[in-house]
Amino acid sequence: xxxxxxxxxxxxxxxxxxxxxxxxxxxxxxxxxxxxxxxxxxxxxxxxxxxxxxxxxxxxxxxxxxxxxxxxxxxxxxxxxxxxxxxxxxxxxxxxxxxxxxxxxxxxxxxxxxxxxxxxxxxxxxxxxxxxxxxxxxxxxxxxxxxxxxxxxxxxxxxxxxxxxxxxxxxxxxxxxxxxxxxxxxxxxxxxxxxxxxxxxxxxxxxxxxxxxxxxxxxxxxxxxxxxxxxxxxxxxxxxxxxxxxxxxxxxxxxxxxxxxxxxxxxxxxxxxxxxxxxxxxxxxxxxxxxxxxxxxxxxxxxxxxxxxxxxxxxxx
Numbered sequence: 001x002x003x004x005x006x007x008x009x010x011x012x013x014x015x016x017x018x019x020x021x022x023x024x025x026x027x028x029x030x031x032x033x034x035x036x037x038x039x040x041x042x043x044x045x046x047x048x049x050x051x052x053x054x055x056x057x058x059x060x061x062x063x064x065x066x067x068x069x070x071x072x073x074x075x076x077x078x079x080x081x082x083x084x085x086x087x088x089x090x091x092x093x094x095x096x097x098x099x100x101x102x103x104x105x106x107x108x109x110x111x112x113x114x115x116x117x118x119x120x121x122x123x124x125x126x127x128x129x130x131x132x133x134x135x136x137x138x139x140x141x142x143x144x145x146x147x148x149x150x151x152x153x154x155x156x157x158x159x160x161x162x163x164x165x166x167x168x169x170x171x172x173x174x175x176x177x178x179x180x181x182x183x184x185x186x187x188x189x190x191x192x193x194x195x196x197x198x199x200x201x202x203x204x205x206x207x208x209x210x211x212x213x214x215x216x217x218x219x220x221x222x223x224x225x226x227x228x229x230x231x232x233x234x235x236x237x238x239x240x241x242x243x244x245x246x247x248x249x250x251x252x253x254x255x256x257x258x259x260x261x262x263x264x265x266x267x268x269x270x271x272x273x274x275x276x277x278x279x280x281x282x283x284x285x286x287x288x289x290x291x292x293x294x295x296x297x298x299x300x301x302x303x304x305x306x307x308x309x310x311x312x313x314x315x316x317x
Contacts, residue, residue, distance in 0.1 A: 007168040007169060007170040007171075007194050008095075008168060008169060008170075008171065008175065009095070009165070009166075009167070009168055009169075010094070010095035010096065011095055011169045011171045011175055011176065011177045012092050012093070012094055012095070012171070012175055012176045012177070013092070013093050013094075013095065013098050013169075013176070013177050013178075013179050013184065013192075014091050014092055014093075014176050014177065014178045014179065015082075015085060015091040015093060015179050015181060015182055015183065015184070016091055016178050016179065016180055016181075017179070017180055017181040017182035017183075017277050018086070018182055019091070025086045025087075025089065028086050029083060029086040029087055032079055032082055032083055032086070032285065033083055035075075035079070035285050035286075035289050036075060036079040036080070036083065036285075038289055039071070039072070039075045039079075039285075039288045039289045040072065040075075042289065042291075042292035042293055042296075043068040043069075043071050043072045043288065043291070043292050044068075044072070045292065045306075046064070046065070046068045046292040046295070046296060046302070047065050047068050047069065049302060049305045049306060049309065050062075050064065050065040050305075051065065052305075052309065053305035053308065053309070055301060055304070055305060056301060056302070056305055059122055059133075059137040059138065059139060059141075059142045060119070060122050060123075060126070061301075062139055062142050062143075063115060063118060063119050063122060063142055063146070064119070064295055066115055066146050067112070067115050067116070067119070067291065068291065068292060070108055070111050070112050070115060071112070071287070071288035071291050071292075072288070073104070073108040074105070074108040074109060074112060074284060074287075074288050075284065075285060075288040075289075077101060077104045077105045077108060077183075078101070078105060078182070078183040078284045078285070079284070079285060081093070081101065081183065082182050082183065085182075092176070093184065098184040098189075099161060099164065099165070099184065101183060101184045102161065102164070102184045102185070102186070102189070103157055103158075103161050105183065105184070105185070105284075106153075106156070106157040106160060106161075106186075107150075107153050107154055107157045108153075109260075109283070110152070110153035110156055110157065110211065111149050111150055111153040112256065112287075113212070113215055113256065113257065113260065114149035114152060114153060114215055115146065115149055116215070116219070116249075116252065116253055116256060116257075117214075117215030117216075117218045117219055118142075118145045118146070118149065119249055120218060120219040120222040120223065120249065120253070121137075121145075121218060121222055122137050122142075123222065123223075123226060123246050123249060124222035124223075124225055124226055125137050127226050127229055127230070127246075128225050128226060128229045152211070156207070156208075156211055159203065159207065160186065160200070160203060160204075160208075163199060163200050163203055164189060164190075164200065166195070167189075167190075167193040167195040167197065167200075168193065168194055168195045169192055169193050169194060170194040177192055178192070179192055180277070181277055181280070182277065182280070182281075183280075183284070185280060186200075186204065212257075212260070212261070216257060219253055219257075223246070223250065226246060230243060248294045248295050248299065249295075251294055252287065252290070252291055252294055252295075255282070255283075255286075255287055255290070256283055256287050259279040259280075259282045259283040259287075260283060262279045
């Protein structure tokens with residue numbers, strides 16, 4: 001695609017992802033409002049429980065609290081704007097705000113994948129080397145790993161924002177550029193651009209692929225060793241306990257990484273816009289919604305902390 005004379009670096013983008021869905025906007029508004037409010041309730045409850053209950057002051061729950069904070073940010077970057085667009089039927093977003101949303105979405109999203117990998121490392125040390133767990137995965141080391149995740153994520157995000165800034169988009173007569181998506185994501189922005197985007201696509205597959213390969217390799221290797229260790233445990237009760245501590249994490253690993261690989265690492269010619277948008281809904285709305293419930297419903301410590309908090313509330317009242 002070549003750029004016409006009316007091409008601009010800062011057009012008005014129209015986010016039209018749900019305009020052709022054939023579903024009433026009122027229904028979509030109520031659905032995503034429910035998802036967003038439930039996401040806030042679930043993640044804030046988990047953050048407060050881990051902060052309040054001393055029994056949850058361990059590295060695993062420190063990382064889980066960090067993941068809940070990231071999930072809050074990830075959903076807040078996309079869903080409130082979607083709700084505004086559904087309520088007003090005005091899907092316009094200026095380029096500066098679009099790129100700001102892109103930056104924060106990428107920063108939260110990449111940090112999410114890195115923290116998930118750190119949690120796999122935590123489970124590996126806890127199950128395969130329990131005698132050194134307190135030394136290897138203490139709170140200071142967890143804080144450094146979280147900080148490193150944020151640094152890597154922000155550097156990665158700045159690279160991709162820097163590659164997008166020089167691009168141009170050719171709008172209609174009113175200067176508007178239509179994006180068949182519900183937020184400013186990477187693929188739709190590149191598809192709509194009239195500039196050469198080969199360097200952007202190359203960065204996604206090489207630098208982005210390398211960034212995904214590292215955490216994925218860490219997770220696979222960690223769980224391979226965990227599986228071997230579990231099979232060697234002498235008691236069935238010990239094996240069940242080990243599996244239960246890893247099951248919820250493995251569920252969210254598959255869910256998160258599967259949708260991200262589907263959206264970002266397919267060749268553009270094989271990528272369906274509707275399928276991309278469904279996958280994007282999964283990791284921007286459903287994953288942050290599911291995380292606190294998956295980790296709490298399968299976790300006796302979290303359920304116990306919630307029961308203690310509710311009992312204390314009844315006593316105080």
